[in-house]
Every structure is written in C-alpha cells, then in structure tokens.
Amino acid sequence: MSAIVAFRDVGYTVGGRRILRGLSLEVERGETLVLLGRSGSGKTTALKMVNGLLQPGAGTVWVDGQATTAWDLIRLRRRIGYVIQDVGLFPHFTVARNVGLVPSLESWPEEKVRARVEELLRQVGLEPQEFASRYPRELSGGQRQRVGVARALAADPPLLLFDEPFGALDPVTRVEIQALFVELRRSLGKSAIFVTHDVHEALRVSTRIAVLKDGAVETLTTPGEFRQARGKEVEAFLACLD
C-alpha cells in the first residue's frame, strides 16, 4: 500500500530565508509520524503543505497519490483533520456547531450531524448534555482543545494534522490529552502527522519520529530506538530527557 503522504525534495523560501531544503519523507497509513524540531526547523511549514495552506516552492507533496497542486483544495482539506495550538474554535458558534462544522459543510442531514456530534463529544470525554450548547469562551483550555480534536475528527477524515496542539496546556492536562490522543488513534486507526518541539510528547504519541534540522530530515527513527539513534539534533533532544 502506498504512503498516504509523501514529501519529495520539497523546498520553501520566504523573504530570502530557506525554510525547507530538500525535505523528503513518507507517512504510512495508520502511523503517527512526529515531526520533532526546534523553532525554525521548518516543521510547521512542512505540515501546512499537506493541506495546501502553503504550496512547495520546489519539489512535490503527494497526498493519497496526488500532488497537492493537482488537488481541489476544498476537497482535500475536508478529508484532513487539523488541530493547532491556538485551537481556533469559532467564538460565535456553540460547541455542537463547531464540532459539526465539516459535516454541515458537506451537507449531511441535520439529524445525522447531531448524532455524530454527540458521539464525538463522548469520545473526547465531554458529556454532550453539559457541553453541546456552550460557547468556547465558557470552556477551560483543556476542554477547548478536546473540542478542537472532536472537530478535526468530525467527518471521519483518514488523515489528521496536529501542530503543537497541546503546547499551551498545563502539564497535567497535557498528559491527559496526550493519552486521549493515543487511545483515539489506536481505536480509530487514523494516519497522523504531529508537530512538536517537546521530546517527551514525541516519545509518548508517535509510532515514528522524524527529527528536523534546518528544513530537512536529520534522523528518522522510532520511539523505541530514539535513545540509540545518531545525529547531532537527536543528541540535543536527548539532553532534554534527563
């Protein structure tokens, strides 16, 4: 089976600064690939190329066997869940309407959207009766990010993108939501690309880790072999572990 996402010699330059230089990487179906790197390593830029928020300056990004430049971007994006650190919930929509957004855009019947929203809220640990009609400002940071995850899962997309999603949460909440993420990934069998600069998080949520340095992959490894892996950047991250 072919990779769900493939980067081939991807370059990206903005304002004379090279963010990505010859990035090549494949994401297999069902895996959670973590892009681990410091600020400025190009990990977020790479992630935004998968759903066409950015297009490569050189090379090609393939999703489901088709280059992102050839995809109808609206169709592509509705098949990809997206969760970011600032969550970006719509402040004027209730929790239910936030979660049901993509199904509504896809013109699901109203009854089906409602049932789906309830199912999702339960999956992320929020009681629908209590939370469905609240507004985002009435939620805690952790609850907001749970809604963000539910929203990304709503139309059952085969691929999920996470951009430092839990970075703004307190450490306790953070570990709880990481556990939720791992459990959901196992039960739903989604493919995911997960960007983080936190090596603990990378080890907890990933099935594979790509360490990015200066816009290219330095080391590709698994969480089990991370401690034995070679590379300057890997060693820098290992130093954060103890």
Added chain:
Amino acid sequence: MPVWTEVLSLTWEHLGLVAIAMAVAIAVAIPAGIGLAHRARAERWALGFAGILQTVPSLALFGFLIPIPMIGGIGKRTAVVALVLYALLPILRNTVAGIQGVDRAVRESAIAMGMTAGQLLRQVELPLAARTILAGVRIATVTTIGTATIAAAIGGGGLGVFIFRGVASVDSQQILAGAVPAAVMALAADGVLGWIERKFSPA
C-alpha cells in the same frame, strides 16, 4: 417664530437626505471594505483617499461639487453626494478593521477545514466583524445628521434651512428650531444603532 408644520416638514426632509445618503454609503463602503480587507496595497490607497475627502471642510466640499456635471448643481442631489463622500470613511475603515480583526487562528481553522472563500466570509468573517462594522455605520450616521444641516447652503433643504435663516436674521429661535431637532435625531440614531450593535456578541 417658526411654525410647527414647517419644523415637521423640514425634519422629514432632513431625515430623507440622511437616509438616502446612508443607504448609498453603506451599499458602497461595506462591499468595498470586504474587498479591501485582504489587499494591503489597495487598502492603503482607498483609506488614504477617503481620509483626504474627510479633511475637506464640509461647506467647501458642498461648494466644490456644484460645478461638476451630472452630480453637481444646486439641490438635493449634490447634497446627497457630498454626504455620501463624508460617510464613506468611517464605514470603510471599520469594515476593513473588523474583518482584519478576526483571530488569525480562527481564520486559518476555517480555511483548513475546507471553507470556500464565500463560506469564510458569510459564516466567519462577517459575523465576527458585524459589531465593528455597525459601529462604523453608527458613527457615520450621527456625523451625517449634523453635516446635513449644511445642505441648505446649496439648496438641499433640511433643518439647515432654519439655521441659515436664523444666522442671517440674528434670530436664535430660528437657529434652535433647526439645531434642536437635528440634535434629537442624532441622539436617537446613536441610541438605536448602539442598541443593535450590542445585540451582536463581542468576539
């Protein structure tokens, strides 16, 4: 001593000038602001131009328009054109600011979830900008009610008729007959539009 029937008819005429000018200004400035919000260079030019219009003293602007063919001449049409030009800037500026003020993460989420440009505008940008846009409409309306008193100087009618007549004949009762209804109208417009504005949740 001004007669009540004249006060009523000139108030009505004044209201008409303001209503037509505001309808035209809103119809022009809100779509223009939507179009300009994501075009930085065009936005600077348009806001700069509207800003210059605003600095022209109002009596002079009315005067400048008179010799212009099609829109000029003596009468209501010229007055309405001048009022529209004045009302454009606050509405335009607030529409642009309202749309640009939408949280970056909210906008990015909307795009990443596969909203089309039209869905982004109707479901996210306009609802979140509504309060700011309405504030622009309110400011423009209150200003226009005041400025419209100058319409009388070029034969446009309205409550300014009393004021100019009162100034010419040093008759403060005449001046008040024009100024008081105009002030009441401005306060009422401010109150009603402010009430509508608060109906929209701040976000």
